[in-house]
Amino acid sequence: MANSVFINFGPLHEAVFVERPNRFVVYCKLQKSGELVSAHLADPGRLIELLVPGARLWLRYADRPHRKTKWSAILVETQEGGSLVSLQSTLVNRLTEKALQRGFLEEFQDWEYVRAEYPLNDSRWDFLLRNQKGEHLILEVKSVTLSQNGVAMFPDAVTDRGRRHVLELTKLHQSASFHTAVLFVIQRNDTKLFRPAYHIDPAFGEALQKASQEGVQLSARRCFVRLDRITLGSSIPIELD
Numbered sequence: 517m518a519n520s521v522f523i524n525f526g527p528l529h530e531a532v533f534v535e536r537p538n539r540f541v542v543y544c545k546l547q548k549s550g551e552l553v554s555a556h557l558a559d560p561g562r563l564i565e566l567l568v569p570g571a572r573l574w575l576r577y578a579d580r581p582h583r584k585t586k587w588s589a590i591l592v593e594t595q596e597g598g599s600l601v602s603l604q605s606t607l608v609n610r611l612t613e614k615a616l617q618r619g620f621l622e623e624f625q626d627w628e629y630v631r632a633e634y635p636l637n638d639s640r641w642d643f644l645l646r647n648q649k650g651e652h653l654i655l656e657v658k659s660v661t662l663s664q665n666g667v668a669m670f671p672d673a674v675t676d677r678g679r680r681h682v683l684e685l686t687k688l689h690q691s692a693s694f695h696t697a698v699l700f701v702i703q704r705n706d707t708k709l710f711r712p713a714y715h716i717d718p719a720f721g722e723a724l725q726k727a728s729q730e731g732v733q734l735s736a737r738r739c740f741v742r743l744d745r746i747t748l749g750s751s752i753p754i755e756l757d
Contacts, residue, residue, distance in 0.1 A: 521615045522747040523607060525590055528574040531555075533592070536567055542589050544573055555587035559605045561661060561672045566592045566601055573603075574743065591741065594706070600741040602703035605659040609642055611739070611748045612657050612699060616643060623735045623751065624697075627653050639684060653695035654688060656681055660702040660736075662713060668702040668736065668752070669713035675720055682723040686730050697733035698724075701748070703741065710736035711755045725756050 531544035534552065539560045545552050555575050572593040579586045589603045609632070615621050616629040627645035634644035634654065643655040662672040671678055685696040700710055712721035728734050736754050740747040 519620075520747050521611055521618065521620050522745045523610055523614075524745045525574075525743070526576055528576055528590055528743060529587075531573045531575050533567055533569060533571040533573050535569070536563075541585065542567065542573070544575060544587075544589070546575075553587050554585045555589045556583070556585045557589045557603060559603045559659070559661065561605070563592075563603075563661065563672065565664075566594065566603075566661065568595060571595065591743070594704075597706060599704055599706040600743070601661050602739065602741055602746050603661070604703075607746060608657050608659040608701035608703065611746070612643065612655075612701065615748055616645070616655075620748070621699075621737075623699075623733070624653075624655070637684065639681070651695060653697060654685065655697045655699060656685060657699045657701060660700050660710070661704065663702070663704060663707050666706065666708045668700070668704075668707040668710045668738070669716075670700055670710075671713055671717050671720060674717045679717070679720045679723045682720070682727050682732075685732050686723070686727045689727075689732050690730055695733070696727075697735070698727070700734075700736040700754075702736065702738040702752070703746065705738055705740045705749060707738050707752060709753050709755055721756075728756055 530547040534543040536542045542557050574591040575587045630644040630646050634641045641654045642657045645653040660670045662669045688694045689696040714721040738749045740749050
């Protein structure tokens, strides 16, 4: 594991998905006790192909005074093939930050980590990098959970915010004030290709096409997900056509 970047989940409890009353809460039945519990869901995406009645989930217990729920939804098992998918969208930033600090990402080998949450032009960008020439690169990271037939896709719901980010990165690159890049981190290991979800949000796909044509760097990496940890994996091809 010396050459890998991963995050441990800690002890998890198996459950069965019942329903999702809102974007940030799921109701589940604990496998061991049969108790019906509510769990915080840290991924606001639609997840309709994953959160189906009877799906197997894994929850983490967190009994803290400020929390409305004592459980967090960590993993879900796919209906086809039984692969595990991480349900924590912010994990991709933590994984990427570790990887950048260790020089783990080949696609950014000429850049060194400067900081996270870089504020610029009324936006807060995920990461700021710098090369030996003193040039800077703004990197935006997107969490991906949607996949069909081995093809990872983003977004799984219309994202005006995501489209604006891509358009802003394109303008920054065109101005020559910054290099810019988008990294799609796929929180599952059953994918071989990444493609924009044109059937869900064609405007985002068009913005991504334009960004690539203008020189914004695009890359995608899948993860290896187990019951105990998520590990950042290898790059996969991107298809924009």
